[in-house]
Every structure is written in structure tokens, then in C-alpha cells.
Amino acid sequence: MSRRKLSRRQFVAATALTSAALVTAPYVRGAHAAGKLSIGFWDHWVPGANKASTDIVNAWKEKEKVEVTIDYIPSQGNKNLLTIAAEAQAKSGHDILAMPTWWPHAQSELLEPMNDVMEDLIKRNGEPNGTVKYLGQSKGKWLAVPASVGSQIKGPCSRIDLMKQHAGIDVQALYPAGAPPKADSWTLETFLKAAEACHKAGVPFGIGLGETSDNVDTAGAIFQSFGAALVDEKGNLTVKTDAVRQALEYYKKLISFLPPDVGAWDDASNNKWLVSGKGAMIMNPPSAWAVAKRDAPQVAEQCWTHGFPSGPKGRYAPYLAYFWGTWSFSKNKEAAKSVLRALSQPDAIEKMVVASGGYDLPCYEKLTTLKVWQEEGPPKGTLYHYPNPHNHQTLSIAAAPAPPKIAQQIYVQATLTKMCLRYHKGEPMEKVLAWAEGECEGFMRS
Amino acid sequence: MADVALQPNRSAAQTGRKRSSLHNALKRKSTVAFLMTLPLLLLIAALVIYPAFYAVHLATLNKSMQRFIGFNNFEFLFKRETFWLVVKQSCIFAITAVIFKAVLGFIIAHFVHNIPAKGQRKWRGMLLVPWVIPPAMSTLAWLWLFDPSYSAFNYTLSFFGIGPIPWTGDAMWARFSVILVNIWVGAPFFMIMYLAALKSVPEQLYEAAAIDGANWWQRIWYVTLPMMRNIIAITTLFSLIVTFANFDIVRILTAGGPLDQTHIFATWAFRIGIEGSDIPLGASVSLFMVPILAVAAIFILRDISKRGNEA
Numbered sequence: 001m002s003r004r005k006l007s008r009r010q011f012v013a014a015t016a017l018t019s020a021a022l023v024t025a026p027y028v029r030g031a032h033a034a035g036k037l038s039i040g041f042w043d044h045w046v047p048g049a050n051k052a053s054t055d056i057v058n059a060w061k062e063k064e065k066v067e068v069t070i071d072y073i074p075s076q077g078n079k080n081l082l083t084i085a086a087e088a089q090a091k092s093g094h095d096i097l098a099m100p101t102w103w104p105h106a107q108s109e110l111l112e113p114m115n116d117v118m119e120d121l122i123k124r125n126g127e128p129n130g131t132v133k134y135l136g137q138s139k140g141k142w143l144a145v146p147a148s149v150g151s152q153i154k155g156p157c158s159r160i161d162l163m164k165q166h167a168g169i170d171v172q173a174l175y176p177a178g179a180p181p182k183a184d185s186w187t188l189e190t191f192l193k194a195a196e197a198c199h200k201a202g203v204p205f206g207i208g209l210g211e212t213s214d215n216v217d218t219a220g221a222i223f224q225s226f227g228a229a230l231v232d233e234k235g236n237l238t239v240k241t242d243a244v245r246q247a248l249e250y251y252k253k254l255i256s257f258l259p260p261d262v263g264a265w266d267d268a269s270n271n272k273w274l275v276s277g278k279g280a281m282i283m284n285p286p287s288a289w290a291v292a293k294r295d296a297p298q299v300a301e302q303c304w305t306h307g308f309p310s311g312p313k314g315r316y317a318p319y320l321a322y323f324w325g326t327w328s329f330s331k332n333k334e335a336a337k338s339v340l341r342a343l344s345q346p347d348a349i350e351k352m353v354v355a356s357g358g359y360d361l362p363c364y365e366k367l368t369t370l371k372v373w374q375e376e377g378p379p380k381g382t383l384y385h386y387p388n389p390h391n392h393q394t395l396s397i398a399a400a401p402a403p404p405k406i407a408q409q410i411y412v413q414a415t416l417t418k419m420c421l422r423y424h425k426g427e428p429m430e431k432v433l434a435w436a437e438g439e440c441e442g443f444m445r446s
Numbered sequence: 447m448a449d450v451a452l453q454p455n456r457s458a459a460q461t462g463r464k465r466s467s468l469h470n471a472l473k474r475k476s477t478v479a480f481l482m483t484l485p486l487l488l489l490i491a492a493l494v495i496y497p498a499f500y501a502v503h504l505a506t507l508n509k510s511m512q513r514f515i516g517f518n519n520f521e522f523l524f525k526r527e528t529f530w531l532v533v534k535q536s537c538i539f540a541i542t543a544v545i546f547k548a549v550l551g552f553i554i555a556h557f558v559h560n561i562p563a564k565g566q567r568k569w570r571g572m573l574l575v576p577w578v579i580p581p582a583m584s585t586l587a588w589l590w591l592f593d594p595s596y597s598a599f600n601y602t603l604s605f606f607g608i609g610p611i612p613w614t615g616d617a618m619w620a621r622f623s624v625i626l627v628n629i630w631v632g633a634p635f636f637m638i639m640y641l642a643a644l645k646s647v648p649e650q651l652y653e654a655a656a657i658d659g660a661n662w663w664q665r666i667w668y669v670t671l672p673m674m675r676n677i678i679a680i681t682t683l684f685s686l687i688v689t690f691a692n693f694d695i696v697r698i699l700t701a702g703g704p705l706d707q708t709h710i711f712a713t714w715a716f717r718i719g720i721e722g723s724d725i726p727l728g729a730s731v732s733l734f735m736v737p738i739l740a741v742a743a744i745f746i747l748r749d750i751s752k753r754g755n756e757a
Contacts, residue, residue, distance in 0.1 A: 081720050089725075106723035109510065211703050261594035263704040264615035269594060278595070405723075412722045418705055435527070442526055445727075446509055 036067045037335045040094035042080060042150045042322060043072035044356060045287065052355035053149060053343070060342040066335050073098070087327065095330040096340065098150065099323045101397065102408035104136055104143035112326040114142040117337050121145070121344050125364035129395045131319040132363040135404065143325065145340045148349045148362040150322035152285035153388060153395065154217045156309075159203070160379070161302045162280035166201040167194035175306035177381020178374065180390045183307060188225060191309035192254060198280040199257035206273030206282040207258055208265030209421050211414035215265060217318035218283040219416040220398020222254075223247045225311025230410055230440050231402035239437040243313070245429060251420040263421050275299060283318075286376075286383055290357055293378075301378045305386045307393050317388065319395035321363060358383045409443035504729040511726060519730035528706055528714075529731070536710040536735070538621065539696075540689040543628040548682060550629065551636020558637065559644045570638070577634035585698040588627045592699065617707035620700050624708050627695050632688075636681055643677040644670070676750050683746045690735050711735055 039057065044050050050072050061068045071094065073080045080098065087093030088107055104111060122128070128136070132146045158171045169190070174183040195205045208215035223229070228243035238244070255262070259273070271288040273279045277299050282288060292300035308317045324343070326336040342348060349362045350370050358376045362368070368387040376383045388395060398416060399407035410416070415436055422432045471477045508515045523529045558569050576584065591598045592613035600610040613623045651669050660668065671678075693712035696702065702709035702717060709717070711731055719728015 078720060085720055085723075085725065102723070109512075211701060259595065261610075261612055261615040264594040264612065264620070264700070266701070273595065276596075409722055409724075412717065421705055438527060442522070445522060 035332050035335060036069075037061075037096070037332050037339065038069045038071070038094045039339070040071045040073050040080075040083060040097040042098040042100075042147075043074040044149060046290070046356045046359055049149070049352070049356045049360075052352045056343055056348045056351065057339060060339050064335065064338060066332075066339075068339075075100070091327075091329045093327065095332050095336045096324050096326055098147060099144060099325045100150065101135055101321055102404060102411065104323050104325055105138060105404035106408060107325070108138050108143050110328055111143045112328045112330065112333050112336075114145050114326070114337070114340070115140075117145055117340055117344075118142040120341065121364070125344070125346060125349075125362070126366035128363040129319060129365070131395050131397050131400070132321050134400055135321050135397065136323055138404075144323035145325075145344060146363045147322040147324045147343075148352055148360045148367075149356070150320075151361045151363060152320050152359060153361055153386060154214060154283050154285055154318045154320060155305060155307055155386065155393075156281050157274060157284050157286065157289055157303055157305045158281045159274075159279070159299070159302045160304050162198060162201070162203050163194065166203065166280065167197040169194055171304045171306055175304065175385045177384040181307055181385065181392045183310075183392070186307070186309050188222070188250065188309045188311045192250070192257070194280075195254055195257040201280075203278065203280045204257060204259050206265075206270045206279040207254070207262065208269055209255065209258075209262045209417045210265040210269070211417065212265075212267045213320065213411075214267045214270055214284060215262075215417050216398045216411055216414050217320065219251070219420060220400075220411075221308055221316045221318045221396065222250065222311065223398070223416055224316040224394075224396055224400070225308070225313060226250065227311075227313035229401060230399070230415065230436060231406050231444075233401040233403065235403050235406060235444065237437055237440055239440060240433050244433065246312075248419060248423045248429065248432065252424050255420065255424040274303070285361075286357070286359055286386060289382065290359065297378075304379070304382055307385055307388070310393075315393040316396045317393040318397060319361075319363075320397065358386065361387050405446075406440070406443050410440065413439065413443070415439050501729045501733055504726050505733050507726040509724050509726060519727050520734070522727070523730055523734070528709075531706060532709045532711060532714045532731070533734070535621070535708065536690060539625060539628070539692070539708075539710050540686055543625050543632065543689050544682060544685050546625070546629045547632040547636050547685060548678070550633040551640050551681075554633065554637045555640035555644055558641055570641070573637055574634045576630050577632070577638075581631050582694045582698060584631065585627055585695050588623075588630075589699055592623050614700050615704055617704060620704060620708045624696050624699050627699060628689060628692060631695065632685060635685065639677055639681045640674065643674040647673045679746050679750050683743055686742065687739055690739060 041050065041053055054070060057068055057070060060066075073083050075081075080100065081103070083093070084097060084099060084103055084107065087097065088110055091110075099107070128146055132151075136142055136144055136146055160171055163169045163171050174186050175181050198204055207218055209219070223244070226243050226247040228241065228247040230237070230239050230244070232238050259279075262269075270282040270284055271291060274282045274284070274288045275292045275296050277296065286305055289300055289303045289305065292303060308315055324340055326333055326340075330336055343352075346367060349364075349367055350372070353360045353362065353370055354372050358372045369389045370387075373383040373387055373389070374381065385392075397407075397411070399410035401407075402410060419432050419436050422435065423429060427435075504511070505519055506514055506516055508518075554573060558566060558573065561569055590596075594612070594615050597610065597613055599613065603609040603611065612619050614620050647670060651673070652665055655665050655669050690710075691712055692710060693716065696708055696710055696713045697716070700708040702713045706714075711734065715728040715731040717728075718731060719725045722728075
């Protein structure tokens with residue numbers, strides 16, 4: 001066995017030749033000539049829903065010759081929030097990152113403006129709803145592109161049979177499938193009477209008062225129905241107002257008709273409440289119904305998703321928006337904008353909504369009447385009113401209209417549900433208001 | 447010429463001396479020990495010291511992290527009612543949990559110590575299980591036991607006409623629940639440390655005490671406890687630091703609720719810093735205990751070294 005020895009001189013010559021060849025070689029357009037793009041999508045809880053996003057991105061990358069990597073980041077354990085915080089600190093990371101509700105504003109200084117993308121999308125898809133404008137825009141600048149994936153309305157999901165039997169309310173007649181709502185009588189007073197009746201019958205409404213988003217969202221919508229806000233859009237404190245007092249009085253009555261442990265509920269508690277058949281109503285997107293379809297079909301057959309009851313100042317429903325943002329330090333902003341355009345085309349949005357079983361909710365006005373919501377069942381038409389197709393209610397988010405950076409604190413610290421619990425537990429009204437005012441003052445620090 | 451002739455010799459002598467001093471240094475135990483611990487020191491520097499200084503840096507910035515504001519974040523915190531609630535709760539949580547872990551660990555260690563050597567290994571293994579399972583996983587199981595609506599404990603208690611108990615829905619019960627789980631997770635650590643200490647107490651001391659007519663309590667008080675003092679001090683200090691910094695148990699069981707009444711430093715720092723996007727304030731919350739724990743550590747460690755010197 002012979003072994004050829006490489007002399008030092010030969011090694012230097014070979015290295016120099018190789019380097020020269022590499023430097024002077026002609027540029028050949030390869031399969032990924034347009035660069036690389038990394039995307040961090042939200043990991044959808046619906047099995048198989050991620051595939052729709054992957055397929056759309058794959059089709060785009062074949063056309064544009066871009067090398068794409070996709071990470072699906074779960075929201076369990078706030079992994080997505082940790083990723084956002086880490087990338088913002090490191091000034092490095094995904095070119096596109098899914099950001100829930102408040103995070104475009106929280107990271108506004110580090111996000112690439114999306115006005116050019118949004119102009120095209122609005123022309124094609126129609127105006128986005130007010131909540132998305134509130135959460136996604138700052139001083140006329142679009143901070144991120146609204147994502148249909150993950151966006152949702154947390155409206156009432158009622159048991160048709162129990163509501164009829166115990167509260168004498170036919171939710172299908174109030175919100176008929178395929179037709180506009182006939183829900184003038186569906187007010188907060190009716191809602192309270194129904195809550196009392198169902199509580200007496202042993203199937204109370206499952207409305208949480210914990211510190212997670214489902215709980216806060218419901219409180220937010222009810223406060224807004226009374227015109228109650230803790231901080232107004234200019235950043236002034238509006239805690240000690242009659243509207244806030246009325247909302248608290250209402251909640252105090254409502255809590256006495258809810259399960260005794262609602263103060264400890266998280267986002268899974270209401271889902272379990274519905275699926276177990278213990279309650280007549282919860283406030284949730286159709287995820288609970290989808291789980292019931294799999295685990296308790298007899299419950300799912302009796303579920304009807306519909307609009308919020310109206311209060312003295314209107315009918316409000318919580319809309320939880322997701323966005324796709326691009327960091328200003330992203331290395332391939334043009335490719336990022338291009339794929340965001342592809343993901344926001346009507347056919348792409350429909351594909352993603354179908355893959356999620358109707359859970360995802362686009363914010364654009366022309367895309368709230370997709371077939372999937374008309375056809376999903378059982379019972380057929382159960383999701384017809386989920387996307388607010390007749391603009392019957394104002395979509396909003398708890399703590400609005402406060403400036404988003406203050407509202408985020410009110411929302412995350414669950415100030416609204418804490419106020420309700422404190423008042424219900426016997427703390428005097430003025431003490432509760434003073435506590436909330438102190439908290440809000442703290443949230444205003446810049 | 448002479449210089450030229452002498453130069454190589456001198457440099458050879460110097461090289462030789464250098465080589466021999468390097469050789470001597472390498473032969474010294476302390477050098478070898480230092481070299482062997484160097485990878486760990488580097489790891490600690492990268493994963494502990496750097497992040498700690500970075501946290502200090504973050505705590506001196508304003509909310510948008512664009513301006514240096516000195517101690518303003520701490521000043522702001524001192525004016526917040528919730529912050530003092532968190533301080534109070536962290537102290538209740540850590541001190542109660544450490545006391546119970548120490549007492550339980552001490553009692554169990556005695557039981558295990560008195561089991562014949564043959565069966566002792568099995569008991570030691572079984573008793574260590576809560577400490578070995580990742581707390582995030584075991585706390586999830588506890589969460590199901592304490593579930594507000596479907597608690598397995600409440601289901602069992604209902605057969606005796608007791609309950610339902612709001613394990614995580616009432617401030618008092620929620621504090622009890624998080625402390626209980628922390629004790630369950632941490633007591634085996636005390637048990638194993640105390641067991642090791644018990645095994646090192648010379649049997650002759652007990653024999654001498656017995657001859658002097660000491661009863662069971664006097665043997666514990668005058669022999670066992672003094673012999674275990676250093677281990678008790680170190681385990682208590684270590685556990686106090688770890689319990690003050692606990693995150694997973696509270697986060698999973700109550701997430702700080704109800705009404706913030708189970709928040710401790712780490713969970714509140716996470717709520718403010720990550721969920722509330724106010725990283726500088728979150729960093730300030732998490733750093734608040736550092737000076738207090740550092741002083742405690744200095745006193746306890748000084749006491750231990752004093753006793754060591756006396757011995």
C-alpha cells in the first residue's frame with residue numbers, strides 16, 4: 001500500500017489555486033439564487049393546519065427561487081413571546097415572525113413598515129377591522145401584516161338545548177344560519193337572566209375570571225358594552241367614572257351565577273367546561289366545539305356560536321388578532337414582503353381557514369363570508385355567525401381604546417378581571433377603583 | 447565574541463529553567479485542579495456571570511431600552527403596592543417551604559437511617575423520585591389534582607363530605623398548594639444530604655452519650671445536631687436561594703393568581719418582562735433579592751468556615 005506524501009509547497013499551491021478558482025468562478029443562478037428566508041409561524045393547535053401555511057410558502061419559494069426555513073413556534077408556555085423577546089434583544093432571528101395582539105406595538109421600533117404591502121392587500125381584500133388597525137398601526141405606519149392564522153373572535157358558544165330548556169332562549173332563532181341576526185332582544189339584561197336560570201338548573205355559564213386572555217377578553221367586551229374604559233385613547237385615566245361603576249355592578253351580579261372557582265380559570269378551563277357538558281355557555285372561538293366534536297359528539301351537536309349580548313353603549317365582541325412582522329434588521333426584507341403578500345391572497349387565506357376548520361378568522365371585510373363557516377357542522381351552520389358576517393357587533397379588544405402600550409399592561413395584568421373579583425369579594429367600590437387607578441398610573445411609565 | 451558565545455548558553459539555561467518551572471507548575475496539584483475546573487469556570491462565566499451583568503445593565507434602562515435611567519426602575523418598584531405584595535409572598539413562600547423541607551428531610555433521613563442496610567437502598571431511591579422528576583412535569587400532575595373544577599383531591603374528599611376546596615382559587619389555599627408542591631419536590635434533597643451527614647456521625651459518640659444516660663432527645667440535641675450543623679447551614683442556604691428563585695411550580699399551578707396573591711419574584715418578573723414587554727422592569731424585579739441573599743450567604747458561609755477553623 002503506497003501513500004503519496006503532500007509537501008508543504010504542494011499544499012500551498014493547491015490552496016492558492018482553489019481559492020483563485022472560487023473567487024473568479026462565474027455566478028450560476030441556482031435553485032436558491034434569490035437568497036434565504038427564515039419564518040417563525042405560530043404553531044397551530046389544529047392538527048394539520050400548519051400544512052396549509054407550509055404549502056403556500058413552498059409554492060412561493062419554488063416560483064421565487066428562495067431558500068426558506070419554517071419554524072412552528074408554539075404559544076404553550078409563551079414560547080412565542082420568549083422568541084420575540086430574545087430576537088429583539090439579539091437583533092437577529094427570523095425574517096418573519098408571528099406576533100400576537102400587542103407585540104407589534106411592543107416592538108414597534110424594531111419592525112419594518114408594511115405600508116406598501118398593506119396598501120395592496122386592502123385594495124384586494126377590503127378594509128381590516130378596527131381592532132387590527134388599532135393593534136397593527138402606529139402613527140400611520142403599518143407595523144406588521146395581519147395574519148389570519150391564529151386570529152379569532154371569542155364570542156358565546158351556547159348549548160342550544162340547555163339555553164332553550166332553562167333560559168327559554170332559542171339561540172338558533174336569534175342567530176339563524178345563513179341569515180342576519182334577529183338579536184335585538186339579546187342584551188346584557190337577557191344574558192344575566194339566562195345566566196341565573198342556567199345556574200339554578202345546575203348548568204352555569206362557564207365564564208372565567210382568571211388572568212389569562214379568554215377571561216380578560218370577555219370582561220373587556222362587557223366593559224366596552226357599558227362604555228367603560230380605564231384609560232382613554234389620549235392616555236387619560238378614566239377609572240372613576242359611572243360607566244366603570246356600572247360595569248362592576250353588572251359583573252358582581254354575574255359572578256354570583258358562575259361556577260365558584262372561576263377566579264382560578266385559565267384558557268383551558270372554559271373549553272373543559274363545555275366539553276364536559278357541565279355548562280350552558282362559554283366565551284370562546286370554535287376550538288372547544290372542535291374538541292367536543294372529537295371527544296363528546298353529543299355535546300358538539302348542541303353547540304351554536306353566535307354574537308355577544310348588547311349593552312347600553314353597544315354590542316362588542318373580543319377579536320384577538322395575530323400578525324406577521326418583519327424585523328428591521330432582517331436580511332431579506334423584500335422576500336419577506338413578497339411571501340407575506342402570497343400568504344394574504346384571498347385563496348391562500350381561504351385555504352388556511354379551511355385547514356383550521358374555520359377557527360382562523362381573517363380581518364378583511366371581504367373575507368368574512370367564506371363557505372367553510374356556512375358548511376361546518378354538526379349542527380350545520382354552527383359557525384355561520386362566528387366571523388361576524390353581518391357586522392352585527394363591533395370587534396374590539398379589552399383595554400382599548402387606551403394607547404396600545406398602556407393597554408397591553410392593563411390586558412396582561414388582567415386589571416379588569418381583578419377589579420371584578422375584588423368587588424365581588426366585598427371590597428368597597430371606591431377602594432377597587434382607587435387600586436385600579438394606581439395600577440393604571442404605573443402602566444403609563446415610558 | 448564572548449557575548450555571542452555566551453548568549454546561546456544563557457538562553458538554553460533560561461529555556462531549561464522555563465521548562466522546569468512549567469513542569470513544576472503542572473506538577474503542582476493546584477495548577478492541575480485549576481486546569482480541570484477551567485471548562486466549568488468558562489461555562490459559568492458564559493451562562494451565569496455574563497447574563498447576571500447583562501441583567502444589571504437591563505435594569506438600568508428605561509422601558510423602551512433606549513435610555514440609561516440608573517436606579518429609577520427600583521424607585522418605581524418601591525412605590526408599587528403589588529411589588530411589596532410580591533416581596534411578602536416570596537418571603538412567605540421561601541421561608542415556609544425551606545423550614546418544612548428541612549424538618550421533613552431531617553425526620554425522613556432518620557427513618558431511612560434506621561432501616562437495615564439491606565432494604566435501605568430501595569427506600570432511598572423511591573424517596574428521591576419527587577426530586578428527580580423534572581418539576582415542570584410533576585407540577586402538571588399536581589395541577590390536575592388541584593384543578594379548579596375537576597380536582598381529584600376534591601373528588602376523594604367528597605366521599606367524606608368535605609369540600610370542594612378551592613385549591614387554586616382562594617388566596618390562602620393557593621399559597622398552601624404552591625408551598626406544598628415545593629416541599630414535595632425539595633424535601634428529598636434535604637433527606638439525602640442529612641442522611642449522608644447522619645452516616646458520618648461516629649457511632650462512638652452515641653455510645654458515649656448512652657453511657658452518660660442521654661435519652662433520645664438529648665442524643666439528637668447534643669450529638670446529632672452539632673455534628674450536622676454545617677450540612678444543615680449549607681443545605682438551608684442552597685435551598686433558600688433556589689426556592690426564592692422558583693418559577694415553574696407557581697407558574698404552572700396558579701400563574702400568580704388569584705389576584706396576584708401567589709406571585710413570587712420570578713413569576714412576577716416574567717409577567718412584567720416577557721408578557722408585558724417591559725424587560726428592564728422585569729430584570730429589576732428579578733435582581734431585587736440578590737443583595738439580600740448575598741448578605742445571607744456571606745453570614746452563613748462565614749459561620750461555617752469559622753466552625754471549620756475551630757475544629
